[in-house]
Amino acid sequence: MSQKRPRRNASPNDPSGQDRKAARRRLWEVTLVFLKLGTIAFGGPAAHTAMMRDELVRRRGWVSDQRFVDLMGATNLIPGPNSTELAIHLGYDRARGRGLLVAGVCFILPAALMVTALAWAYVTYGHTPAVEGILYGVIPAVIAIIAHALFGLLRTVIKNVWLGALAIAALAAYLLGVNELLILATGAVLAAAVRLARRQRHGSPQGMLAVSLLGLGGSPVFPDPTGGQLAQLFLTLLKIGSVLYGSGYVLLAFLRGDFVDRLGWVTNQQLIDAVSVGQVTPGPVFTTATFLGYLVAGPVGAFLATVAIFLPSFLFVGLLTKLTDRLRSSDWTSALLDGLNAVALALMAGVSYQLGRTAIVDGLTAAITLATLVLLWKTRLNNAWYIAAGALIGLAHTLLG
Numbered sequence: 335m336s337q338k339r340p341r342r343n344a345s346p347n348d349p350s351g352q353d354r355k356a357a358r359r360r361l362w363e364v365t366l367v368f369l370k371l372g373t374i375a376f377g378g379p380a381a382h383t384a385m386m387r388d389e390l391v392r393r394r395g396w397v398s399d400q401r402f403v404d405l406m407g408a409t410n411l412i413p414g415p416n417s418t419e420l421a422i423h424l425g426y427d428r429a430r431g432r433g434l435l436v437a438g439v440c441f442i443l444p445a446a447l448m449v450t451a452l453a454w455a456y457v458t459y460g461h462t463p464a465v466e467g468i469l470y471g472v473i474p475a476v477i478a479i480i481a482h483a484l485f486g487l488l489r490t491v492i493k494n495v496w497l498g499a500l501a502i503a504a505l506a507a508y509l510l511g512v513n514e515l516l517i518l519a520t521g522a523v524l525a526a527a528v529r530l531a532r533r534q535r536h537g538s539p540q541g542m543l544a545v546s547l548l549g550l551g552g553s554p555v556f557p558d559p560t561g562g563q564l565a566q567l568f569l570t571l572l573k574i575g576s577v578l579y580g581s582g583y584v585l586l587a588f589l590r591g592d593f594v595d596r597l598g599w600v601t602n603q604q605l606i607d608a609v610s611v612g613q614v615t616p617g618p619v620f621t622t623a624t625f626l627g628y629l630v631a632g633p634v635g636a637f638l639a640t641v642a643i644f645l646p647s648f649l650f651v652g653l654l655t656k657l658t659d660r661l662r663s664s665d666w667t668s669a670l671l672d673g674l675n676a677v678a679l680a681l682m683a684g685v686s687y688q689l690g691r692t693a694i695v696d697g698l699t700a701a702i703t704l705a706t707l708v709l710l711w712k713t714r715l716n717n718a719w720y721i722a723a724g725a726l727i728g729l730a731h732t733l734l735g
Contacts, residue, residue, distance in 0.1 A: 361429045367394075368438075369443070371421070372441040372616065374722075384480040387486065388483060390402070396428055399487060402490075403487060406420055407674035414576075414644075415647060423651050445618060446640045448616070448621075449611055449625050449636075452625065453625045456625075467732030468729060470699070471728025475703070475706045478707040479720065488679075491675045493672065497525070501679060501680040518674060522673045525670060526673065554628065554631055555599050555629065555631070567631060567638060568642045571623050571627070576646040589623075600626060608626050609622050623640060623643040624640045690703075
């Protein structure tokens with residue numbers, strides 16, 4: 335007589351059943367955290383990084399500060415939007431392959447939907463709804479969030495006097511207008527070279543290691559796009575997402591070369607409006623592509639453009655997960671990563687300084703920044719409360735002013 339096999343998940347004491355429940359719980363946590371971050375993360379990559387650090391290191395303890403800055407530094411090795419790639423990698427750390435996909439999608443989705451709605455308003459009415467009032471109060475709060483994160487990461491990143499000097503030099507170079515990619519590469523190579531020189535001076539053997547490292551509206555350009563036109567839109571943005579290093583200014587140059595000069599699909603003014611919308615909405619600045627996709631081919635174009643420009647980031651981070659842990663396993667590459675982290679922190683400081691000069695313009699904005707910084711130091715309130723308070727103050731200031 336045959337006996338029935340017991341179901342593997344029938345018992346609460348079944349380890350595999352508990353593992354599956356734990357995996358589902360972690361994936362759900364990743365979903366909620368990155369949906370929230372994608373909704374409130376105003377201020378560009380430096381602000382995104384600061385908010386992720388506060389949420390995942392300080393409040394939830396998902397990763398250590400050292401692991402966080404290693405991931406932050408490693409994402410500078412690959413093209414694409416660094417803060418989005420950091421979100422993708424943090425999702426992988428928490429929930430492996432599914433977490434990688436879910437974290438990236440959830441971080442991108444809120445901004446993509448907002449930008450699509452603004453693109454619809456732009457095409458339909460010839461302008462986008464005013465957001466200056468909200469940003470008046472939000473950006474000063476964001477400055478405080480970045481400053482708090484920078485101070486929190488200093489001990490982890492600046493491990494010795496040499497790395498402190500490297501960070502100061504990187505900050506000075508950035509403020510003088512030196513290209514940020516050149517600063518990152520120089521800092522990483524210098525740190526590795528100094529480590530190598532010290533080892534040779536002490537007679538330590540050194541092996542060889544290779545590392546692979548707002549204008550006029552109107553209807554879309556193609557109201558009823560053909561498959562060929564959609565394919566060209568997709569491939570153009572896929573190419574940009576695959577090769578673009580650097581800031582939003584570099585993105586502007588790439589988009590102008592393709593969409594204005596080569597294809598002639600949008601005007602210079604429309605491109606500037608698209609970049610502006612990408613900057614004033616939360617989440618990745620690369621959602622500028624969503625806006626352009628809508629201008630070219632409506633909602634279908636917005637969807638394809640978003641997928642195309644972010645798809646390389648998922649693939650690159652998937653490959654980077656194989657490399658990041660190995661960077662700490664070698665003395666030489668560990669030094670390279672230390673230098674990269676120090677320079678990346680200096681660049682965050684430089685960006686926040688420039689952002690602060692344009693955002694803190696009067697007594698009220700200074701008070702918002704100071705109050706937010708004090709609350710960050712004294713409490714464990716979620717960043718969403720500071721963003722919401724800043725938005726309300728900004729709106730009230732605009733309405734009553």
